Amino acid sequence: MGALVSLLVTIALSLLITHIASMALTMTGLSRDLAKFQARSAFTGVGFTTNEAEKVVAHPVRRRILMLLLLLGNAGIVTSISSLVLTFVGTTGFIGQLMRFGSIALGLGLIWVLSNSRWLNRVLSWLIHWALKRWTRLEVRDYSNLLHLKGDYQVSELKVDKEDWLANKSLSDLCLRDEGLVVLGIQRPDGRYLGAPNGQTCINPQDLLILYGRANNLSELDSRQANRQGDAAHQNAMAKQKQVVSEQNRQEETAQTKST
Numbered sequence: 001m002g003a004l005v006s007l008l009v010t011i012a013l014s015l016l017i018t019h020i021a022s023m024a025l026t027m028t029g030l031s032r033d034l035a036k037f038q039a040r041s042a043f044t045g046v047g048f049t050t051n052e053a054e055k056v057v058a059h060p061v062r063r064r065i066l067m068l069l070l071l072l073g074n075a076g077i078v079t080s081i082s083s084l085v086l087t088f089v090g091t092t093g094f095i096g097q098l099m100r101f102g103s104i105a106l107g108l109g110l111i112w113v114l115s116n117s118r119w120l121n122r123v124l125s126w127l128i129h130w131a132l133k134r135w136t137r138l139e140v141r142d143y144s145n146l147l148h149l150k151g152d153y154q155v156s157e158l159k160v161d162k163e164d165w166l167a168n169k170s171l172s173d174l175c176l177r178d179e180g181l182v183v184l185g186i187q188r189p190d191g192r193y194l195g196a197p198n199g200q201t202c203i204n205p206q207d208l209l210i211l212y213g214r215a216n217n218l219s220e221l222d223s224r225q226a227n228r229q230g231d232a233a234h235q236n237a238m239a240k241q242k243q244v245v246s247e248q249n250r251q252e253e254t255a256q257t258k259s260t
Helices: 002-027 032-044 053-057 060-088 093-115 118-135 215-222 228-259
Strands: 153-159 182-187 193-195 208-214
Touching: 002 032, 002 060, 002 093, 002 118, 032 060, 093 118, 153 215, 208 215, 215 228
Parallel strands: none
Antiparallel strands: 153 208, 182 193, 182 208
């Protein structure tokens, strides 16, 4: 009887673990259906090699959740199989085995009814959501998708040297936005961090800039020196950005025309 209880408890805990994991994945921005599927796939180790899994493994918080699920899933499956085997060990006779099968079916049926109870699901969902918000620090957004960090666009760090074109100039003088680049923050050498700096902020040597923009622009800016060639590269980058903006405006006008 102890093995039977262990089997049913293991199955119930497995369902609870996958439910908690699906709630945690939902908090990172996944849809409920996708989060539930990925949580159960990781826990059982079946069907996880799908294209949708790329959305999960590319996100650091989701990846940690799934690594824990894979570990718990292996332990849960082994425990379930062991308990199932022990359930029938020592059982003699057809009647005894039939009673064990009946007990397992009754227990699984009860677990299935409880797992599909809307009231119980609402209560559990509320408790799990509250606990995750209270005792964890999950990122509630996938910032890679939010910032469209695919294709040409990316976020990059740039260390400023004293001979760089950026050094000892204010953001308003640099006009980086005219190149299609946005300074998200500045890490000073003394550890201070300036988030969303304004135009009066000066870029000093040894500063670490966090920039958002197209990869080619970021790479060129990183190698730009404080000389005439650097100034010419700045003018060239602004001219290219005007072309990009013009093309974007043309596409937007075309899309609006089609919608009307």
